Amino acid sequence: MRNLTTASGIPVVDNQNSITAGPRGPVLLQDFHLIEKLQHFNRERIPERVVHAKGSGAYGTFIVTHDISRYTSAKVFDTVAKQTETFLRFSTVGGEKGSADTERDPRGFALRFYTEDGNWDLVGNNTPTFFLKDGIKFPDFIHTQKRDPQTNLKSAQMMWDFWSRAPESLHQVTILFSDRGTPDGYRHMDGFGSHTYSLINADGERHWVKWHFKTQQGIKNLSAAEAVRLAGTDPDYAQRDLFNAIARGDFPRWSVEMQVMNDAQRAAWEARTGWDAFDLTKVWPQGEFPRLPVGILELNRNPDNYHQDVEQAALSPSNIVPGLGYSPDKMLQARLFAYHDAQLYRVGTNHQHLPVNRPRCPIHNQQRDGAMALFNGGSAANYDPVQNGAMPAAGGFGHGDAGWQLEGTAGRYDTRATDDHYTQAGNLFRLLTIDAKRNLIENIAGALSQADATIQDRQIGHFLKADPAYGQGVSAAISRILNRA
Known part of the structure; x- marks a missing residue:
């Protein structure tokens, strides 16, 4: 057994009794061990994340299986069979740190590659889309997912009021309330970079890319009833499942794949469909832009200390290495600032010095x-x-990235009147089986029935525009619920 010391290494003679003036006290301020112990205890918690507060994480390995050098010069992909250390943090999005793992909520999928050119962070979700296309709405949206400022309760009224006024959210809302809305732990769900990013090859040519991580464990989801049961009996269900699987050597794996389009393909697709390739509320059809295999991601090591590695992990989509790049995606552009700024506040000025955040390559700067x-x-x-x-040479972003062409006048552009918020959500609805449609409708009706009639009507109007059967089904289900009540 090691001898107990203070944080300064001074031996602690007695860890059971405070220094007092006589056997009955009072306690003396000179008991530096007592004072240090209480001071540290008072400061053991760092602020929880505003979003993605409840999470789990593990270290792993990325292995390249296919040559993609025609698309990117990034060293992480330069050799087939090359291995790179990774760290992956899963999370729920809206709940607090003590919330249940099985809430109906998107799941964060934040992946770090420790490359020889520095950390590459791909910070995404288990969905290919999101509720918003512009980061200026993000604080308002997240406030609706938190607690009412008067009651301090979660509010269906706030959530559906926001969604019903932001029809761009319809695609993601449909995914959220579908059977895939509550994954069975973290091992049985896919991950997505969600945003559009860039690949830059050795000739300086750019391809736009969307990243996909397909679970090799198979997709498994929880029914609404089972999710509620586990929230009461095992609120840390996903954390327990991930940790125990890795501990017993059942290492979870994902196939890493990508969709790519060059700028000419992007322009032609946008002209034909009217959709913006950088719009986070849209997907790229896989029939036109098929997924291409890239590699295998395996998680094979649990952290030794949760706070040190998972709670203090600070990933940011701004961490891009040579051969990779950003895009004009408005939500991505906002996140490039917001993530690092949040970490400066939450963890501290030098959070990149911590082991989980420190690159595995040499660092040279004047910070x-x-x-x-x-x-x-x-x-x-x-x-x-x-x-x-x-x-x-002047221009471009450096690292061989020549930048992308800009056009137009700087200003605030409101495209809501012309944007198509309904086709892709309707397509998703029509792809579902009869049982899956029924579950989607019942899940939405159960939540939407808690909002007032004006909000219900506004939201049902969006469902009707996506597909008449979608809106009619939700309307009828809400009527049944309210009549029973």
């Missing part, structure tokens, strides 16, 4: 000081001297 500066540059200069002589 210095601040709280918890674990790697503060030693005696090296804390400035970068102005360099004379040849400089990189």
Whole structure:
């Protein structure tokens, strides 16, 4: 047994009795061990994430299985059979840190690749779409998923009021309330980068890309009744399932795949469909842009300490390595700022120094000081001297990325009157089996029936535009529920 010490390494003689003035006290302020112990205890919690607060994570390995060098020069893909260390954090989105793993909610799928060119973070969900296409609406949307400021209760009224006024959410709402709305743990669900990103090859050519992670364990979902039961009997169900599977050597795996289109294909597709390829509420049809195999992702190591590795994990979609890039996706552009800013507040100025966040490659910069500066540059200069002589060519983003063409006048553009919010949601509804349609309708009706009649009518109007049977089914189901009540 190791001898107990303070955080400064000073031996602790007695960890059972405070220093007091006589056997009955009072306690003396000079008991530095007691004071340090209480002070640290008061500060053991960092602020929980505003979204994705409840999560699980594990380390793993990405293995390249197919050559995609025609699309990207990223070193992580440069050799078939190459292995790269990864970290993957799963989460629910709207609930607090103590909420149940089985709530009807999207699941976060935040994946880090520790590459030789630095950390590449692909921060997505278990759905290929999202509720919004513009980050300016995101704080308002998340407020509706939290608690009413007066009652401190979750509010169906707030949620459906927002969704019914934002028909762009219809596609994601349909996914959320479908049979896939509550995955059976984290191992039995797919993951998606969701946003459109870039691939840049050695010749500086760009392809737009969407990332897919297809579970090799098979898709499994919970019924609404089973999800509610587990929320009461085992609220940490997904955490327990993931940890125990890895602990017993049953390592979960995902096939890593991608959809790609070049800019000419993008322009032609947009002209034909009227859809924006960078719109996060839309998918790219796989008949036109099939999934291409890339590699295998395996999770094979549980963290030794949850707080150290999972709670303090700080991933951001702004972490892009050479050969990869962003897109004009408005939600992505907002997240490029918001994630890193949230981590500076939540974990601290030097959160990248922590083991789970620290790159596995050498780091050289002039960032210095601040709280918890674990790697503060030693005696090296804390400035970068102005360099004379040849400089990189102007324009582009660097790393071989020449940038993309911009056009138009800067301003706020409202496209709601012309956007098609209904076709893809209707297509999804029509693809469902009869039983799946029934479950979708019943799940929506159960939640929407808790909002007032004006909101119900507004939302049903959106369902009707997606598919008449969709709207009529929800309307009839709500009537049945309210008549029973």
